[in-house]
Amino acid sequence: QESAVPVSTVSPGSGHYMTTFFDVDPFSPSGRFLAVTQVPFIERIPIPGDKARVCVIDLVEGGCEVVHETLGWGAQLGANVQWGSSDDILYCNDVVEGRATGVRIERAQRKVVPLDGPVYGLSPDRRYSYAPDIEYVNAIIPGYGVADPLTGKKRQTTPLSSTEGIWRTDLVTGERKLLVSLRDIVECLPDQSELAGSTYYVFNVKVNPTNTKLFAVLFCTGVRLRGGTPVQLVTMNLDGSNIKLAMPDALWRVGGHHPNWTPDGEHILMNLRPKGKPMAFVRFKADGTCLETVAPGHKGSGHPSLDPSGRFLVTDSYVSEGFRK
Numbered sequence: 001q002e003s004a005v006p007v008s009t010v011s012p013g014s015g016h017y018m019t020t021f022f023d024v025d026p027f028s029p030s031g032r033f034l035a036v037t038q039v040p041f042i043e044r045i046p047i048p049g050d051k052a053r054v055c056v057i058d059l060v061e062g063g064c065e066v067v068h069e070t071l072g073w074g075a076q077l078g079a080n081v082q083w084g085s086s087d088d089i090l091y092c093n094d095v096v097e098g099r100a101t102g103v104r105i106e107r108a109q110r111k112v113v114p115l116d117g118p119v120y121g122l123s124p125d126r127r128y129s130y131a132p133d134i135e136y137v138n139a140i141i142p143g144y145g146v147a148d149p150l151t152g153k154k155r156q157t158t159p160l161s162s163t164e165g166i167w168r169t170d171l172v173t174g175e176r177k178l179l180v181s182l183r184d185i186v187e188c189l190p191d192q193s194e195l196a197g198s199t200y201y202v203f204n205v206k207v208n209p210t211n212t213k214l215f216a217v218l219f220c221t222g223v224r225l226r227g228g229t230p231v232q233l234v235t236m237n238l239d240g241s242n243i244k245l246a247m248p249d250a251l252w253r254v255g256g257h258h259p260n261w262t263p264d265g266e267h268i269l270m271n272l273r274p275k276g277k278p279m280a281f282v283r284f285k286a287d288g289t290c291l292e293t294v295a296p297g298h299k300g301s302g303h304p305s306l307d308p309s310g311r312f313l314v315t316d317s318y319v320s321e322g323f324r325k
Contacts, residue, residue: 010034010057012064016042017055020077022303022316023206023260028087032060035090037070037078045075046147054081054092054105068105068112071095072134076143080119084171085126091119091171093134093146100135100146102169117169117176118145121205121214123238129169130179130214130238132202136164140203140219140229159199159222160186166202166216166240180240185218188243195230195249198223210265213237213286215246217259233259233268235286244287247272255279263308271300279321281313 011017017036019026026035038053039046046052054068072093073079079092090105094114102119103112120131135154137145148154156164165181182200186192198220207214214236219229233247246268247259255273262269262283272282279300284291295313302316 010059011036016040018078020080020082021204022258023305024080024082026081026083028056028083029085030087033057033087034059035081035083037073037081037092038066039073039075039078045142046073048095048147048149050147052079054079054090056090056107065107067107067110068092068094068103070103072100072146074138074143074145074147076141082119082122083126089126091115091122091129093119095146100133102129104171104174113174115169115171115174115176117167119169121207122171123207124209124211127171128207128238129171130205130207131167131169132205132216133164133167136201137203139221140201144203156199156201159197161200164202166205166214180236180243182218184240185216185234185236185243189232189234189245190248195220195223198230204259206259206261207238208261208265208286209263211238212265215259215261215268215286220249231256233270235268246284246286246288248288258303260303260305262306263310269294269304269306269313271302271304273300281315 016039034057036055038055051069052073053066056065070079072095081092088107094103096114102115105112118131118134119129122129134145138148139155160183162181162183166179167176168179169176199222201219203217203219205216216234218232221229230249231252232249235246236243254275257271259268259270267283269283271279273279281294281300281304283294301321304315
């Protein structure tokens with residue numbers, strides 16, 4: 001079937017290739033190269049010891065260069081491969097001396113430098129990575145961190161940890177620090193009595209395009225008299241101050257998913273199901289105020305993003321949700 005726009009295959013004819021999350025740009029700063037994870041199989045999830053390849057595809061001359069082999073990948077995001085500030089630098093996750101962490105790949109020198117912390121939400125200037133501990137992520141949704149061991153899976157041991165939360169890794173020095181703990185975050189939020197006694201985890205972390213704020217998705221497990229894993233969205237300044245509850249459990253639990261910063265860096269876009277209504281695209285400020293429907297009349301679904309002008313919204317669709325013009 002012919003497409004309305006030109007489409008061409010850029011990945012090699014053999015093997016399985018994937019980019020990372022929908023809100024991560026896989027194209028190099030010059031636009032010439034595409035960064036991908038080549039996974040060894042797609043019929044099962046990885047286990048410790050399974051290796052994937054970090055590859056760079058030349059969109060001008062063709063060809064696919066393997067720049068690193070990694071043990072630190074999952075079925076959802078691959079190795080979370082992301083570009084640095086030039087076409088020579090990439091970052092991804094790996095397992096180094098038994099610990100899941102990030103690495104910096106310097107293509108020209110064929111050099112791989114371990115970092116002290118993981119690669120997840122990179123700042124636009126590519127100076128810092130903001131992340132959960134990627135060995136805990138599988139407690140919520142497998143595939144976003146690294147492969148779980150068959151036994152002894154890493155899980156939070158306290159409901160509200162003072163030693164886990166959002167980590168900031170300096171991509172120049174490689175050093176990491178705990179930016180803000182889970183306890184610090186939750187103590188700044190409005191009433192959490194309905195989730196009292198549950199175990200909190202940090203999941204997705206994303207820095208806004210203007211490099212002023214980040215958001216973090218929080219999940220809870222073991223909530224008394226409730227199934228599932230309740231979800232909340234919090235925002236804060238990049239120094240961990242000014243913590244706000246942007247999307248509470250009370251609204252999210254009706255139905256919602258996949259928040260993303262808008263180009264202005266002040267609003268968040270996501271799918272949300274207003275009570276008694278179909279899923280819609282909504283937008284709200286980083287402090288949770290001014291919630292409004294975007295593109296009224298269109299059913300929300302998939303992984304929505306706004307283009308830089310803020311005029312056009314692009315998304316895909318889950319089969320279970322459907323989509324209409």
